[in-house]
Amino acid sequence: MKNLVYYLDKPMGSFTPTEEEIGEPGPGEIRLRTLRTSVCQSDVVIYTQGLPRIRSWPAVILHEASCRVDAVGPGVTKFSPGDLVALGCDIPCGDPDCIYCGDHGTGDWTSCPNTQATGHEFPGFARMYSILPDWFVRLGPIVKFGPGTSADQACHLEPLACNLEGMTRVGNCVENRVVVLIGAGSQSCYALQSSLALGARKVILVNRGQERLGRVLEDFGNEKVVGLRWEGDIVGRVLAECRPFNEPHFIMVNASAEPAYRLATSLMGSGTVLDAHAGVKGAQGKPRIAHEIDLNRDIHYRLQCYQATHGSSMRGIALAAAMIAGGRLPLLGRMTGLSERFTHQRLGDALRRAGDRDSLKVIVDWS
Numbered sequence: 194m195k196n197l198v199y200y201l202d203k204p205m206g207s208f209t210p211t212e213e214e215i216g217e218p219g220p221g222e223i224r225l226r227t228l229r230t231s232v233c234q235s236d237v238v239i240y241t242q243g244l245p246r247i248r249s250w251p252a253v254i255l256h257e258a259s260c261r262v263d264a265v266g267p268g269v270t271k272f273s274p275g276d277l278v279a280l281g282c283d284i285p286c287g288d289p290d291c292i293y294c295g296d297h298g299t300g301d302w303t304s305c306p307n308t309q310a311t312g313h314e315f316p317g318f319a320r321m322y323s324i325l326p327d328w329f330v331r332l333g334p335i336v337k338f339g340p341g342t343s344a345d346q347a348c349h350l351e352p353l354a355c356n357l358e359g360m361t362r363v364g365n366c367v368e369n370r371v372v373v374l375i376g377a378g379s380q381s382c383y384a385l386q387s388s389l390a391l392g393a394r395k396v397i398l399v400n401r402g403q404e405r406l407g408r409v410l411e412d413f414g415n416e417k418v419v420g421l422r423w424e425g426d427i428v429g430r431v432l433a434e435c436r437p438f439n440e441p442h443f444i445m446v447n448a449s450a451e452p453a454y455r456l457a458t459s460l461m462g463s464g465t466v467l468d469a470h471a472g473v474k475g476a477q478g479k480p481r482i483a484h485e486i487d488l489n490r491d492i493h494y495r496l497q498c499y500q501a502t503h504g505s506s507m508r509g510i511a512l513a514a515a516m517i518a519g520g521r522l523p524l525l526g527r528m529t530g531l532s533e534r535f536t537h538q539r540l541g542d543a544l545r546r547a548g549d550r551d552s553l554k555v556i557v558d559w560s
């Protein structure tokens with residue numbers, strides 16, 4: 194049968210729709226019909242400047258997807274035609290004996306030296322149909338949703354999973370506590386919704402630009418949420434909002450810039466957990482951002498915790514799936530306004546829109 198695949202020829206290039214033959218799924222395989230793809234900031238980076246992880250061009254990008262199971266191969270029992278599924282980006286390496294990704298591995302796929310991801314080393318979902326290999330179907334990250342979840346909601350699975358990995362890697366720092374989010378992009382927007390769902394006492398959102406900050410506060414804020422423009426004595430203003438505590442309990446860096454790390458480390462107090470969620474990368478590579486910590490006074494006696502997460506494993510995927518299916522993030526749909534919805538014929542426009550300063554989540558409709 195015929196498939197429609199969009200190849201991006203090169204960074205800053207164009208998407209060429211190509212008609213290709215696609216076969217029936219083999220033993221253990223499933224064929225998916227793409228329903229929605231949402232656009233990640235990493236897709237915008239690939240689109241505008243490329244990424245060393247994309248080893249050959251033209252490339253099939255986009256990794257945030259919800260799909261309908263279209264056909265299943267012999268031996269597949271987990272999925273049936275008609276199932277709504279969503280996928281993660283970090284995937285097993287495909288070696289069944291791998292100590293990270295294999296049948297008896299730890300599940301820490303991103304630690305595998307042969308780590309791979311959809312829309313990167315493995316083709317993404319800028320295509321109407323795809324066939325997943327048996328190891329992908331067996332080991333994940335693929336989740337089935339019931340009739341209560343829409344294709345729009347399901348395509349938030351991957352970015353939400355990445356967010357929840359960061360928010361839950363260390364326990365006891367969100368529920369009934371003060372959370373500081375640096376940046377007001379989509380990851381902070383997920384973090385804000387998740388913090389409230391997880392029972393945070395207060396969420397302080399810090400952002401340089403008013404446009405996005407205002408949008409997030411208006412659409413997702415409530416009496417527990419405070420937004421601060423990043424100007425003046427921002428450290429003093431954040432700490433004032435933390436009262437009666439002397440410091441925040443959890444800080445998530447969701448802005449890819451050195452000043453975000455400077456601000457985060459200035460806010461570290463007693464018992465604060467910092468999640469270095471957004472890495473900093475430029476044309477010159479990854480800059481060194483140095484910060485001195487006293488392992489005795491800061492880490493041992495003041496119980497500070499510096500951690501990071503990027504990507505997601507099956508753990509984050511399962512957490513995100515439960516939150517979406519359980520209706521615990523009822524405002525997810527507000528992340529995509531009318532100007533952030535595109536049909537697959539307008540992939541380039543979708544990628545450009547996702548790069549705008551005021552956009553949160555661009556969704557591409559393949560139905």
Ligand SMILES: [Zn+2]
Nearest residue numbers: 233257351352
């Ligand atoms: Zn993503």
Ligand SMILES: [Zn+2]
Nearest residue numbers: 286291294305
């Ligand atoms: Zn592996």
